[in-house]
Amino acid sequence: MTVHDTQMQALPRVAPLARPLGMLAELTHRCPLGCPYCSNPLELDSRQGELDTATWVRVFEEAGALGVLQVHLSGGEPAARRDLLDITAAARGAGLYTNLITSGVGIDLRRLKALADAGLDHVQISIQDSVPASADKIAGYEGAFARKSALAADVKALGLPLTVNAVIHRANIDRIGDLVTMALAMGASRVEIAHVQYYGWALRNRAALMPRRDQVERAVSVVEELRRRHRGAIVIDSVVPDYHARFPKPCVGGWGQRSLNVTPTGKVLPCHAAETIPGLEFWSVRDHSLTDIWTSSPAFTAFRGTDYLPDPCKSCERREIDFGGCRCQAFALTGDARATDPVCHLSPHHAEVRALAEAEEDADYIYRRQRAGG
């Protein structure tokens, strides 16, 4: 009789192939904010190429049938889509747990109430810092903090559960305690302390974002202490700063094992950064069913399992824990997507990562911006 406190592994597999539990639906790349750590690609999809409402409705139905349990409506800023209400209702109608991941800009109380009435299960708001002026500077949007705070209050007024997502980097890493206090005051039941992962725009801004080692070490113990202090009051999830780690993070829980990502134009990716790996062939929901894509598309089968891994991974006892780390990071840092993620201290390239983790400069942010006409 238990509710297993585990991720997807505890679920029985009805087929030899694992089924995805979560789907990231990137409804649009349009976003009013310009966060320099954005994980979207440098080449952002234009509005003209976005999937229409009917296609998203079909994709959600296919996702439920495939086994997807949770959908994350994301972007860009999902509220930039005028059909967000129809999309949300369709996701919930397909039986999916529906999570809105928003910047907080572009949703007023009336629109939020309509979403809640349509069955929206949960709202996640990104907040850039606990100090408003700093938060607005990081977001590249004056007044962003005030609008986010207002939306958080609306979320609670409607009785919806709230997660505050705080992306952590050099400019705010010393205020993790304040960020958790802020999330508690906002009524959040969950807060993500998510250290920047270096893909897309974040990779471009790496030296401007990278925290110092002493900051990272302090941050880790601060989070442990906050968890103890607030146990039962708020769930604190953290995404570790992997450049400073000894072992790599598990690549999206295993490539093509637990999740998938649909881009604004309909391409289906094993993870949001997968397009950075050259030579992968992605299939689109315009041409194939989600089940076909999950099962058979070249991009999903490329790194499934652990057979392709080189040494030291091949004989490593952690190979089923972290799958040799992140394929996109292996490519970004070594030029070979099949290599051991160099975050691992056993990688022959690990010293280079250590050097990058020490490389910081007080450069201005390169803000995420869509090209003119996009």
Next chain:
Amino acid sequence: MMADEPAYAPLDPDVRPRLPRGARLAHNEAQGGWVLLAPERVFKADVIAVEIIKRCDGKATLCEIVDDLAEAYSAPRERILADVTALLRGLAEKRLLEL
């Protein structure tokens, strides 16, 4: 089956447990059964957990839930109470249940 689990502090028999907004049971054929869904989490729920959670509607008291289960499964009430308490305490700590 709870033999190895830690003892849980007893709950008020008049408490009316319920799932908070944002946590709900769902059935998914492809995943092979019932799951409890919550923000960024998925929990596999076995048959007994499902039977308990379904009764946590904010109306029934703990006492009534245990009576109902004891009758439905012809099981000793003490044993059911221990199982239910363990599950509810565990869920509440994860903020998946309001007590």
